[in-house]
Amino acid sequence: MSIEEAPHGGGCSAEDLLRLIKTRRSVRVYEAGRVIPLEHIRMILDAGRWAPSGSNIQPWVFIAVRDGEVIRKIRMLSPGIFSFPSAIIVLCIDREHSRRGGRMGDTMALMDVSMAAQNMMLQAHALGIASCVVLSFSKNGVARLLDLPEHVEPVLLLTLGYAKIRPKPPRRRGLEEVAHIDRYGRRFK
Amino acid sequence: MTGMGEGLSEELFELLSFMISSAQGLFEEPQSYGPLRLLEAAKRLVEIMEKHGLAGEAERRIRSLIEENIHLVLSSEEDFKAFVDKLVEELASIIASR
């Protein structure tokens, strides 16, 4: 089914989508040595590419790393990665594109990349692939390691793999605590 | 270097990289990430020691306590701190008995 032909709601049930969202976990321990098919990596990247972006600037660059040796080296520069993922997507901002967003460009680009990351995580989850976004990594170190040009800045890593340990869902603040209706202070019940 | 020495030096180099990249990140990260990174480094050190037959019962116990409790940093800083206090008491008993 093409994107244009898909029914409103994309043909996906609201219940299924909410279940997918709620059951996604940040997985930090992966099965060793299991390879993610390239076709699945392609779908995950595609989900990222279809994220919304401010002024539709799409300021992102995604680098999918599958080579075990490169993964090992990224991990050496990334204290936020706890075990060995099967793949890592390095999400970057291309300043030559984000500049078009004017003074808001930098802030917007971070939001755009974050939305792309969430899309990727959900797509991965739907494929049975676990993930974790990682902000704790050395930006300049990874930029040097991957030969990134000056205008391409890595901002987030997405580790991917098959879950060895599935963590319990971390507590969420209640809806009545975080959501208000019509005006601040009128709690959503 | 050859054989086991080469493996060991690469594993230690990975730990070294972890410590240096942690130092860079910690300027901007939450305060509790300092203890988190140090405990992670301690855990990785014991893993290397175990792999090369250098770890005893005490080191293994420390590693498993860290493994079981390190996640507390994300759920409750208070519980995480209480765990670190307990770990140091455990360490003190080990030191006393050596």
Ligand SMILES: Cc1cc2nc3c(=O)[nH]c(=O)nc-3n(C[C@H](O)[C@H](O)[C@H](O)COP(=O)(O)O)c2cc1C
């Ligand atoms: C911006 C951002 C940065 C994060 N950085 C890390 C990280 O460096 N390492 C890590 O293990 N988890 C990281 N996480 C994952 C969070 O710890 C996780 O999303 C949170 O504890 C909730 O758990 P859940 O994703 O399983 O629902 C990050 C999440 C976000 C949104």
